[in-house]
Amino acid sequence: xxxxxxxxxxxxxxxxxxxxxxxxxxxxxxxxxxxxxxxxxxxxxxxxxxxxxxxxxxxxxxxxxxxxxxxxxxxxxxxxxxxxxxxxxxxxxxxxxxxxxxxxxxxxxxxxxxxxxxxxxxxxxxxxxxxxxxxxxxxxxxxxxxxxxxxxxxxxxxxxxxxxxxxxxxxxxxxxxxxxxxxxxxxxxxxxxxxxxxxxxxxxxxxxxxxxxxxxxxxxxxxxxxxxxxxxxxxxxxxxxxxxxxxxxxxxxxxxxxxxxxxxxxxxxxxxxxxxxxxxxxxxxxxxxxxxxxxxxxxxxxxxxxxxxxxxxxxxxxxxxxxxx
Numbered sequence: 001x002x003x004x005x006x007x008x009x010x011x012x013x014x015x016x017x018x019x020x021x022x023x024x025x026x027x028x029x030x031x032x033x034x035x036x037x038x039x040x041x042x043x044x045x046x047x048x049x050x051x052x053x054x055x056x057x058x059x060x061x062x063x064x065x066x067x068x069x070x071x072x073x074x075x076x077x078x079x080x081x082x083x084x085x086x087x088x089x090x091x092x093x094x095x096x097x098x099x100x101x102x103x104x105x106x107x108x109x110x111x112x113x114x115x116x117x118x119x120x121x122x123x124x125x126x127x128x129x130x131x132x133x134x135x136x137x138x139x140x141x142x143x144x145x146x147x148x149x150x151x152x153x154x155x156x157x158x159x160x161x162x163x164x165x166x167x168x169x170x171x172x173x174x175x176x177x178x179x180x181x182x183x184x185x186x187x188x189x190x191x192x193x194x195x196x197x198x199x200x201x202x203x204x205x206x207x208x209x210x211x212x213x214x215x216x217x218x219x220x221x222x223x224x225x226x227x228x229x230x231x232x233x234x235x236x237x238x239x240x241x242x243x244x245x246x247x248x249x250x251x252x253x254x255x256x257x258x259x260x261x262x263x264x265x266x267x268x269x270x271x272x273x274x275x276x277x278x279x280x281x282x283x284x285x286x287x288x289x290x291x292x293x294x295x296x297x298x299x300x301x302x303x304x305x306x307x308x309x310x311x312x313x314x315x316x317x318x319x320x321x322x323x324x325x
Contacts, residue, residue: 033105034101034125047098050140052068053167060084069166070168083172084170087153098141101141106136106137113132136158139156154171177207198233202235209227287311
């Protein structure tokens with residue numbers, strides 16, 4: 001067993017300093033303020049809001065959460081509430097600390113903008129959002145530590161009338177996996193890559209990225225370096241680049257239904273007995289329980305017959321004693 005080490009979370013909050021900084025700070029675009037650029041009153045406000053939401057998660061008080069939800073994401077409340085409920089036993093006795101706060105001003109953005117980017121601080125932190133309405137937002141990252149499974153909780157807050165802040169986004173990710181943090185997996189991935197064990201290295205790189213990145217819309221030099229090293233370790237015989245193969249990662253960690261694009265339900269296998277007294281295999285059944293995004297419907301008539309969509313899949317495994325059939 002490796003001794004647990006303190007996770008150096010700020011390693012991945014050092015971001016690219018690019019030539020776009022002058023454009024990003026323009027009065028005609030979205031702007032960002034770091035904690036050091038905020039007034040004491042602003043820092044106090046966001047710290048207070050962060051601890052309020054942290055207390056809600058620790059108590060599992062979904063009714064209090066509902067009262068602070070932004071109406072625009074009310075349809076996702078069930079998924080967020082499910083995440084809060086699943087997080088409660090993990091963080092109930094944790095120490096909540098505010099790790100990072102960014103104040104995001106998109107009030108001057110044109111309505112309907114497909115993409116909004118915020119460039120924060122120096123070195124520059126890059127946050128990229130798709131389709132957010134004009135307004136003022138904040139990104140607050142909380143760390144729940146001092147427990148067996150530390151968590152990082154990211155909140156997007158939206159400014160509301162009456163000097164109120166409402167929850168516009170909720171993301172929760174573990175900070176460790178199998179008692180090790182992201183930096184440990186990064187170091188181990190490099191060791192495996194040096195020994196030409198690219199499959200293991202590539203897997204460890206992906207685990208490291210998942211643990212070190214609090215949200216998917218955040219970019220940094222360290223994360224970019226991690227991704228570049230992962231690409232270099234990409235197994236040459238991995239079929240994804242040449243075929244339509246998909247990589248499915250199964251985890252024991254609970255997650256919000258609203259956080260995933262596709263929610264699959266694996267039903268318990270049923271024993272097959274093609275012979276009356278002989279166990280011949282297992283019948284498996286997989287069902288699509290929920291899709292976050294509906295398939296795009298096209299008005300174009302295809303020239304070739306399209307594959308039929310199905311939400312249920314069946315297959316079976318066969319025991320060795322059953323022989324070929």
